[in-house]
Amino acid sequence: MSKVQLILPKMGESVEEATVISWLKDIGDKINVDDLVVEIATDKVDSEVPSDVSGVLIEKLCKVNDVVKVGHPLAIIETDNLIKEEINLDKAKKTESIKDETKILISNAKKIIEVPKEYSNNKSYSPLVRNIAKKEGLIESDLEKIKGTGKNGRVTKNDLLYYLSQRNGDESNVLNIDRTDFVEKNSDGVYEMSRMEKLISDHMMHSQKESAHVQAFIEADITKIWNWREKNKKIFNDREGEKITFTPIFIMLVAQVLKEFPILNSSLDKYNVIKKKDINIGMATALSDGSLIVPVIKNADQLSLTGLVKKVNDLATRSRSGQLEPEEVNGGTYTISNVGVFETLMGTPIINQPQVGILAFGAIRKSPSVIETNHGDFIGIRNKIILSHSFDHRIVNGAMGGMFIKRIKDLIENWESSMSI
Numbered sequence: 001m002s003k004v005q006l007i008l009p010k011m012g013e014s015v016e017e018a019t020v021i022s023w024l025k026d027i028g029d030k031i032n033v034d035d036l037v038v039e040i041a042t043d044k045v046d047s048e049v050p051s052d053v054s055g056v057l058i059e060k061l062c063k064v065n066d067v068v069k070v071g072h073p074l075a076i077i078e079t080d081n082l083i084k085e086e087i088n089l090d091k092a093k094k095t096e097s098i099k100d101e102t103k104i105l106i107s108n109a110k111k112i113i114e115v116p117k118e119y120s121n122n123k124s125y126s127p128l129v130r131n132i133a134k135k136e137g138l139i140e141s142d143l144e145k146i147k148g149t150g151k152n153g154r155v156t157k158n159d160l161l162y163y164l165s166q167r168n169g170d171e172s173n174v175l176n177i178d179r180t181d182f183v184e185k186n187s188d189g190v191y192e193m194s195r196m197e198k199l200i201s202d203h204m205m206h207s208q209k210e211s212a213h214v215q216a217f218i219e220a221d222i223t224k225i226w227n228w229r230e231k232n233k234k235i236f237n238d239r240e241g242e243k244i245t246f247t248p249i250f251i252m253l254v255a256q257v258l259k260e261f262p263i264l265n266s267s268l269d270k271y272n273v274i275k276k277k278d279i280n281i282g283m284a285t286a287l288s289d290g291s292l293i294v295p296v297i298k299n300a301d302q303l304s305l306t307g308l309v310k311k312v313n314d315l316a317t318r319s320r321s322g323q324l325e326p327e328e329v330n331g332g333t334y335t336i337s338n339v340g341v342f343e344t345l346m347g348t349p350i351i352n353q354p355q356v357g358i359l360a361f362g363a364i365r366k367s368p369s370v371i372e373t374n375h376g377d378f379i380g381i382r383n384k385i386i387l388s389h390s391f392d393h394r395i396v397n398g399a400m401g402g403m404f405i406k407r408i409k410d411l412i413e414n415w416e417s418s419m420s421i
Contacts, residue, residue, distance in 0.1 A: 004053050005073035006037055011047065011326035018042045019195065020066050020074070025057050031077060036154075038074055041195060046157075047326050055079035125155055132160055156322040161288060196291040207353045212393035215348045216401045219386050220409040222364055225249060226383040228417050236421055240306065244421075247283060247316075247338050248308035250361050253411045254336055255279050255301040261404050265333045267354040268395055282332035282352060283312065285319045286342075293319050294352060296332040305421055339388075340364060346386040356392040359405070361385060385412075 008018060018040040025037045036048040037057065059076040062068055125133070125143060133143055146163045148155040193201065225246070233244045258265045258279050267274045279301040282294040295315040297303070303311060318324050335352040340363035349358045362385055369382040387408060391401040 002079050003058070004055065004077050004079055006049065006051060006075040006077055008040070008049065008068050008070050008072055008074055010070050011042060011330070015042050015070065015326065015330060017067050017069050018047075020062050020064050020068060021046065021195075022064060023060060024048065027057055027060065029057050031055055031057055040068075041199075042326065046322065049074060051077060053077055053079050129155055129157060129160055132157070136164060159321065194291070200292060203353065204350050207350050210353060211351050211356070213348075213351065213390055214393045214396075214398065214401060216389045216391070216398070216405055217346060217386055218389075218402075218405045218409050219384055220412045221369065221382050222385045222412050223383045224415040224417055225412060226364065228415060228419065232421055236306075236309070240310070242309050242313055244309055245312065246340075246361070246364070247336075248305060248312045250336055250338065251281050251283065251297060251300055251312065252303075252305055252308055253408055254334065254359060255281060256411065257404060257407045258334055259301060260407060261400065263396060263400060264357045264391070264404055266356060266395070267333070268356060268392065269354070273395060276333040278331075278333065280331050280333045282329075282335040283315070284335060284337035284349075284352075285316055287320055293324070293329060294332065294335060295319050295324055295328050296330065298331065309421075334358070336361065340385065346388045348388060349390050351390055351392060356395055357401075357404075358390050359408075360388040360390075362388065 011018070019042075021039040021041050023038050025031060025035070031037065031051045032054050033052065034050045037051050038049050040047055040049060055077040057075060058078045061073050061075055068074060129143075133139075142163075143155065146155050146159050147153075148159055229244055229246070229249075236242065236244050258281075262275065263273075265276050265279055267276070278299055280296050280298045281300040282296045284292060284294050286292055295318075297308070297311050297315070300308065315324070315328065318328075332352065332355065334355055335349075335358045337347075337349050337358065337360045339347050339349075339360045343363045345365070346362045347360045349360045351358050364383050364385050366381050367384045368379055369384070370377050371380045371382070387405050389401055389405045391404075
């Protein structure tokens with residue numbers, strides 16, 4: 001008989017701690033290798049910690065909402081194959097009051113214990129999902145209709161929210177389930193921020209205090225890219241089964257310019273400049289519940305435009321379904337935000353620490369413009385976009401910040417219309 005600690009694993013180079021959201025196993029539960037034991041959250045993404053061993057959960061070393069450092073133990077698992085009689089008796093007492101229970105036999109303990117009905121179909125739901133379902137009046141048969149997008153087909157919070165939005169016919173009517181106090185839309189009241197809202201709030205305030213934010217703006221004529229996309233989007237969709245958005249094009253151009261201005265692909269540690277060899281571009285992605293996540297495209301400069309299209313679409317889809325892995329939201333060296341999808345003309349984005357710059361692409365709109373030719377100037381209708389660049393003045397001066405977006409503007413306006421994809 002031996003005892004093994006369940007350790008909080010490393011989840012990326014910048015992640016040092018995580019918050020315990022919920023326990024997926026109880027004291028006395030039998031655990032198999034790769035069973036999910038506890039649900040955790042970082043400032044990047046939610047995840048579950050699996051067990052590396054088979055045995056019985058005999059002790060929880062932390063409570064819900066506790067903050068645990070990477071490498072520290074979360075629980076203790078006893079790896080003896082026999083389930084202790086006293087543990088089973090204790091568990092049986094705890095489950096006697098649970099409603100809608102079904103009885104199962106644990107053969108190696110020769111004891112009959114009771115489990116919630118929701119487990120009778122061998123499909124488990126996290127406490128968070130069960131709580132939302134209860135508040136929304138869902139029963140087991142409703143949950144069984146939901147297609148899970150989590151690990152091993154597990155139903156996630158976003159799966160349930162999507163189901164509710166479809167059932168209600170209006171996604172905007174779905175309550176933010178992270179909030180402990182529910183406040184109806186358009187009514188007075190006070191509610192506590194969700195965990196994600198708290199994390200974003202703290203992260204943004206830290207960035208404002210840490211970096212000397214400076215903004216620079218420039219307008220670019222994006223007509224050539226617009227026309228090229230219109231010409232190629234159906235061809236590409238038919239061939240690859242993927243839609244071309246402007247985001248992968250922006251990422252490709254930014255990756256190219258970061259090679260020319262490597263200071264924008266660095267970070268600061270007090271007075272030490274940390275130069276980054278890899279170009280890992282984060283793309284700010286809005287979720288259906290109003291929160292934000294920034295998946296990272298690693299080595300973006302090494303991907304073709306076709307590769308970037310597929311990578312962007314994949315990360316965006318899995319961001320919204322809660323399927324991102326911790327390493328997919330870590331390691332970014334520069335961030336872009338396509339605020340134009342909300343018809344926003346421009347903005348002043350906050351730097352994503354510990355980076356030193358972030359670039360927002362505004363809405364593309366038609367504008368009357370002066371067009372210069374060898375035969376004189378004339379007025380024409382062109383597609384225009386505003387680039388908003390926030391950079392850290394501690395290391396990037398105004399000239400460098402301005403030249404950076406001027407170079408991106410030049411690449412946008414000199415796009416090769418004959419470029420194949």
